[in-house]
Amino acid sequence: MNFDNRSADPAAQEVLAQARDCGAQTVWDRYDALQPMCGFGELGLCCQVCYMGPCRIDPFGEGAQVGACGADAHLIVARNLARAVAAGAAAHSDHGRQVVEVLRGVAGDGASSGYSVLNPGKLKALAAEWGVAGNGDVRRLASELAVRMEAQFGAQRGPLVPSLRAPEAQRARWAKMGITPRGIDREIVDLLHCSHHGVEADPVALLRAAMRAALADGWGGSMIATDAQDVLFGGPAAIRSRANLGVLEEKKVNILVHGHEPTLSEMLVAASRNPELLARARQAGAEGLNIAGICCTANEILMRQGMPVAGNYLHQELALLTGAVDVMVVDVQCVMPSLVQVAACRHTRVVTTSPQAHIPGAEHLEFDPREPMAAARAIIERAVEAFARRDPARVRIPRHSMDLVAGFTNENLPYYLGGRFRAGYRPLIDAVAAGRIRGIVAVVGCNTPRVVQDQHHLALVRSLLARDVLVVQTGCSAIASGKAGLLRPEAAAELAGPGLREVCDAVGIPPVLHVGSCVDNSRILSICVALVAEGGIGSELSELPVAAAAPEAMSEKAVTIGMYAVASGIFTAFLPTPRVAGSRVVRKYLEEDVERETGGKFLFTNDIQEAARAIVAHLDGKRQALKLAPMLYENGVRSSEAAVSRVLSDYVPPTGLTSLGCGKAQEQSQSRPPES
Numbered sequence: 001m002n003f004d005n006r007s008a009d010p011a012a013q014e015v016l017a018q019a020r021d022c023g024a025q026t027v028w029d030r031y032d033a034l035q036p037m038c039g040f041g042e043l044g045l046c047c048q049v050c051y052m053g054p055c056r057i058d059p060f061g062e063g064a065q066v067g068a069c070g071a072d073a074h075l076i077v078a079r080n081l082a083r084a085v086a087a088g089a090a091a092h093s094d095h096g097r098q099v100v101e102v103l104r105g106v107a108g109d110g111a112s113s114g115y116s117v118l119n120p121g122k123l124k125a126l127a128a129e130w131g132v133a134g135n136g137d138v139r140r141l142a143s144e145l146a147v148r149m150e151a152q153f154g155a156q157r158g159p160l161v162p163s164l165r166a167p168e169a170q171r172a173r174w175a176k177m178g179i180t181p182r183g184i185d186r187e188i189v190d191l192l193h194c195s196h197h198g199v200e201a202d203p204v205a206l207l208r209a210a211m212r213a214a215l216a217d218g219w220g221g222s223m224i225a226t227d228a229q230d231v232l233f234g235g236p237a238a239i240r241s242r243a244n245l246g247v248l249e250e251k252k253v254n255i256l257v258h259g260h261e262p263t264l265s266e267m268l269v270a271a272s273r274n275p276e277l278l279a280r281a282r283q284a285g286a287e288g289l290n291i292a293g294i295c296c297t298a299n300e301i302l303m304r305q306g307m308p309v310a311g312n313y314l315h316q317e318l319a320l321l322t323g324a325v326d327v328m329v330v331d332v333q334c335v336m337p338s339l340v341q342v343a344a345c346r347h348t349r350v351v352t353t354s355p356q357a358h359i360p361g362a363e364h365l366e367f368d369p370r371e372p373m374a375a376a377r378a379i380i381e382r383a384v385e386a387f388a389r390r391d392p393a394r395v396r397i398p399r400h401s402m403d404l405v406a407g408f409t410n411e412n413l414p415y416y417l418g419g420r421f422r423a424g425y426r427p428l429i430d431a432v433a434a435g436r437i438r439g440i441v442a443v444v445g446c447n448t449p450r451v452v453q454d455q456h457h458l459a460l461v462r463s464l465l466a467r468d469v470l471v472v473q474t475g476c477s478a479i480a481s482g483k484a485g486l487l488r489p490e491a492a493a494e495l496a497g498p499g500l501r502e503v504c505d506a507v508g509i510p511p512v513l514h515v516g517s518c519v520d521n522s523r524i525l526s527i528c529v530a531l532v533a534e535g536g537i538g539s540e541l542s543e544l545p546v547a548a549a550a551p552e553a554m555s556e557k558a559v560t561i562g563m564y565a566v567a568s569g570i571f572t573a574f575l576p577t578p579r580v581a582g583s584r585v586v587r588k589y590l591e592e593d594v595e596r597e598t599g600g601k602f603l604f605t606n607d608i609q610e611a612a613r614a615i616v617a618h619l620d621g622k623r624q625a626l627k628l629a630p631m632l633y634e635n636g637v638r639s640s641e642a643a644v645s646r647v648l649s650d651y652v653p654p655t656g657l658t659s660l661g662c663g664k665a666q667e668q669s670q671s672r673p674p675e676s
């Protein structure tokens with residue numbers, strides 16, 4: 001058994017073979033043991049919102065067609081989906097709230113005095129946007145901004161301040177539909193209320209309420225999280241690193257961070273450079289301290305610090321099975337409760353840190369943002385102690401790791417795309433208008449054992465690149481591309497169509513841009529806003545030649561992200577099909593009718609080739625509507641000499657960016673745009 005039916009990643013296949021040999025169970029084993037899964041549940045037809053049930057609707061029309069209360073299949077499917085959206089919005093937005101609390105404490109009110117503002121430029125820009133006046137005292141400004149941001153969670157009336165960044169035409173659509181997001185918490189509570197037994201009985205009205213809550217996440221909680229993190233920890237810049245299990249180091253103390261919030265992980269990175277702690281590691285026989293990450297905490301410290309990524313969602317157990325992880329420290333979201341059992345096969349300590357997330361059997365060291373360095377030190381001390389107990393004979397680290405470049409944002413992209421003297425989105429828009437780049441597609445989201453790990457992500461991204469589509473990525477999808485080498489500048493020459501390759505070669509960027517973690521999907525919205533603002537390829541998001549895809553969606557947050565993308569006017573392919581197949585009303589609304597209202601729509605499918613074809617057709621349709629030039633190359637052949645653009649003629653690359661090609665010296669590893 002070579003496990004290629006479980007993962008497309010050779011490192012994962014290697015560790016899965018080790019797991020079989022030592023009898024360790026992983027998510028794939030548990031998933032297989034659950035087959036066949038409940039067909040009612042898969043179709044979304046099982047209702048558990050009251051205690052008359054659970055009720056289930058017979059999809060073949062022979063048995064019950066309504067629940068005990070009279071709810072039909074369409075209402076039940078819509079209610080289940082709405083509740084997933086509420087949970088996803090709550091998770092992202094609560095992450096945002098935690099970071100804002102830390103930002104408020106920067107002024108020294110006792111809540112989180114261990115942090116400071118590392119990005120005063122962004123702080124001042126945000127203060128101007130939010131109407132915060134100040135006398136130049138950065139700490140005061142940060143505190144005032146945080147107070148305003150906090151108020152967005154409890155606000156009763158909208159619109160949310162960050163949602164005003166959306167183009168006017170898009171906001172007019174929301175107003176007409178009655179889905180302009182008000183307060184973040186209010187929309188989540190409203191949706192839970194509407195989907196309670198005996199409240200909203202119109203499935204389409206419920207889906208509109210779900211869109212409003214999702215918008216409160218995308219243009220509210222998530223956007224606030226991204227902004228507050230950038231203010232506290234610095235705006236990312238293009239940076240080199242490596243990804244996959246091979247980043248674990250046999251001779252060093254390995255600490256893996258996993259989850260989503262960067263507040264502790266940033267401190268761990270700082271503590272890992274502390275000479276005293278390094279000396280302790282050496283005393284224990286280690287050559288140093290190695291901090292790496294899983295999932296979105298990894299993306300956060302990758303984007304800002306260049307820390308290596310050990311893997312995406314389905315790698316969390318595999319990393320422990322290498323026997324090389326001394327401590328896995330987790331915060332919130334996407335953390336499998338199984339970690340403690342898997343860690344028990346080795347010497348690894350699992351440490352939970354959030355007051356919201358405990359795992360029986362794990363050590364709980366509750367993170368206090370007033371003493372972040374103390375928490376980081378305590379974790380490193382535990383890791384050093386665990387290293388001393390590590391059995392070298394049981395350490396088997398797959399030799400797979402890949403170079404990558406990450407750290408692109410809506411703020412620094414103009415600099416990287418336009419060069420030193422033409423920073424802006426105009427060169428990108430010119431490349432799209434001239435038919436060098438077909439469009440821009442966001443490929444985001446999780447892994448799921450329902451799909452061979454990474455296979456959908458990689459198939460879709462490769463297929464889009466070949467068709468001259470620039471890809472932007474976040475979350476575990478970005479990590480999948482990182483492991484496969486698609487985040488290297490060289491990937492343009494290897495995989496991109498000739499038009500995209502010309503642009504990437506000239507600029508020195510990879511054809512796939514890593515723009516961050518799950519909350520950083522807000523950066524993708526901001527890129528779309530900037531494209532509209534620059535002008536020339538659409539006056540609202542729904543007119544742009546852009547699309548989105550979640551090829552291996554697992555989390556409720558993925559449903560929420562898809563929902564706010566569609567509500568923002570973006571065509572979104574969602575795979576595997578979520579639990580909507582039991583209702584033709586829900587499917588028809590979300591896959592067809594909603595387009596007339598928001599300008600966006602879903603494609604639900606299990607077929608990644610169908611998704612790729614539909615995305616390309618969508619981009620071509622948008623290009624046609626905008627009367628853009630035909631694609632300059634079709635099937636690798638130059639199709640129109642007339643469409644020669646001026647995009648690259650006077651390009652002067654930003655200092656250092658073209659040196660981000662892999663294999664170059666480490667001191668060249670970060671290219672930072674000028675301070676704003």
Ligand code: MSK
Nearest residue numbers: 296334445446475476
């Ligand atoms: S971590 S939500 S598995 S992308 Fe953001 Fe990965 Fe999905 Fe979690």
